[in-house]
Amino acid sequence: MTNSKKTMKPQKLQARKLETLKQKPHPNELQSSADQNVPDSKNVLPNNGLTDDLSSNLAVLKEKMGYQSDVRFSEFPLSNTEKQVALVYIDGLNDLTFINDYVIKPLKLYYSEQKESKEEQLENDCFIGIAKRAFLTGDGVEELTTFEQVIQAVYAGFTIMLLEGASSALKISAKKVKSRPLEEPITEATVKGPRIGFNETLSENTALLRLRVSDPQLTMTHFKVGRTNKDLVVVYMKDIANDELVREVQKRIKNIDIDDVAGSGYIEQLIEDDYLSPFPQVQDTERPDRFISSLMEGRVGILLDGSPFSLMVPATFSMFLQTPEDYYERWIPSSFIRLLRFFAALVSLFLPSIYIAFVSFHQGLIPTQLAISISATRESVPFPSVIEALIMEVAIEILREAGLRLPKTVGQTVGLVGGLVIGQAAVQAGIVSPIMVIVVSLTAISSFAIPQYSAGISLRLLRFGAMLFSALLGLFGVILFFLIIAIHFVKLKSFGVPYATPATPYRLGDWKDFIFRAPIFKMNSRPKMLFTKNTKRQSRRK
């Protein structure tokens, strides 16, 4: 409905254009008028209820939907009776065997048995009543009385059943959805974690959550987004998540006004706080375990139909350097690995720029031996170190991008050819120095150590900024760039939570799950930064 405001104007304009066009004889005139029925139909129908005449009902429906090639109308008598039944459905979306076995057959049986005794009473009985008595799959069945409801239900993928003599229609849920099996997510592999990930079907994902969290406080609220009416579910723990946070998430989702959300990345970009920031402000995951643990921290999750990536808000930067693996491994190795990742993030951001600064500005600050060996290897290189670094960095980014989109086997070849062959040849040809190859490779490897893809990209991007500053102002430039990033970093908020938490503001409790990970039994309180309603992690409620 929210679309209407924005789309109104263009529609009017188009309508005017069509009118002017129509004055000339047009070969497709019939077709275009049929197309025009679609937006009109809603305006004509609202109070228009179904009648008890099946053929006239069908006629109306055929008029409204008959031009659609995938809408099927099938009409047939119930065997022993003169009763006519009609089914309306979209081809391919409905399980016809199910309809036949569990709807048509029981109905026929019901009529053949009851025909003699109570026919008159049945005639007056409402359709849903008959249905409930005839076939017991009552939960997926709903009674519809207007054409508008019927048309909406058909397009939503339900089977509609019309009966001679009944002034209502039955909406039967017999959706036949093809879904992918729940496989291990490729983007977030773990060694010791569960091998299960979300798939593209919303109902299976929510079912998976219910299966894992049998707690009545797990709350799911349903939204429809976009013109395409995609299903979206906001998930949170009612007694943990901050009310204001939940309201804000729901508000932002309601404000989404768009044709189609093709993936959860759309939602992410439409609800984030600062679109100018290079940092990702919403975390996505394919892993139910990760999703659930962030719900338990007091975050709010978003699941979108058609996307295996669930979203979690608010996000803080440290989340992007964590993996579920950190909690499955013992705390000492996990802490070590986290420390390593923070270091890797720093290296991937600043190593090339620091190298440039030292080599082109402050040769005096590096150890003499090293300075000599660097200058020896750089002797034959005709470019300043910035250009050299840029050549290599851009080359490696292109290689990575090339390898990413290709089939796995080809991708490896690209990596091999690009990395080894070209790298080796470039050094031998004297275009780049071997030490630059080392620096660039170290940087690339470090950036692979960042577990979240979107955080990795933003650091890769910022690296070029750092190199630029370093080329202009040396070490001072690197420090300036660090300050700029740090300032942006502390200014940024994700759903009201400072992006830099828990690094700042200091809350000692939250540092248990930051650079180090405390033993799990020590992490007995929820992150304070989320202002959760209940602060203790425990099973017994007071």
Added chain:
Amino acid sequence: MLTNTNDRITTPQTAVAVTSIIIGIGILTLPRTVTEEVGTPDSWISVVLGGMVVMIIGIFMAKLSQMFPEKTIYEYSQLVVGKGLGKLFNLVLIIYFLLSVGLEIRVLAEVTNMYLLVKTPIEVTMIAIMSVCVYLVVGGINPMARLYELLLPVTIVIFLLVFLMGLKIFELNHLRPVMGDGFLPVLKGIQPTTFSYTGYESILILTAFMAEPKKAKKAVLIGIGASIVFYLVTVVMVVGALSADGVVTEIWPTITLFQSFEATGILFERYESFIFAIWILQIFTTFTSFFYFAALGLSQTSQKKISYSIYGLLPVIYLIATIPTNINEVFTLGDIVEYIFYGVVGITIILLIIAHFRRMHHESKG
């Protein structure tokens, strides 16, 4: 949204801010300025004593601010001594902050151009750092407090590591004899030290932003305490390494310390680049805060939007920073700032006394 922290800073943030604002030029110059006055290796005692004096003044300032909850000194000065006098005092304070910012940006540029960017014009350095400064200041007090919290641990870790390296040329004999010339030289050193501690006056403004203003005294004490440790380590290490006579001949003795030894076998041989890095970060925190305080003062005194005063003051600061023609004039500017600062402290104490009595008066009335 989760607004509990909005527009308010926590007590640790206040303490960290006080420390970050205090630590600045002093890391590089304090060993010289204090030893020049003291003349004996006892300068470190002066640093501690100076810090204690400063703590007392800091407590007075915190007390004064606590009398007027959620008001900065710019607002309550007019309440205490009336509009005209209050505005005059605000002007003095603003000028003090502006001169400090100009001075510090200039010192930063001087050091950078002497050791890091020999060929780059000094103006480029100043404009670059001022742009970054504005980027932070327009965000207001909260991002500033968070940034200081982010930078301080980094500073502490690097500072300690680097000074541990300095132990290589540290000689305890350089610090002896303790009070060989009696206590008098130590007393003489207190005055230059107190100037290195400037920055604690920020509590006059920070208290207004605190979530728990009752803890302002605690915050200022911890903040000053941490900076005493910083300065003590600096002075002890530098004097211990270069000796009292060696220190007074160097413009930037701390840098000289790190240039005078090589620690081979570890990744780097010389560590002054690390000192530069953390020093630039810490001086940045100092003048950014002063810039913000000046802009805040101007906007609160003139009732205009703060963004106007931020952008309006930029050229003023740039002009102040470019006035000194050489490094000696820079230090002369430093002396002027120092005198204005004593004026500010004096007026603050007068304000406290007046406020104290007027408040008593009010209480007895109502």
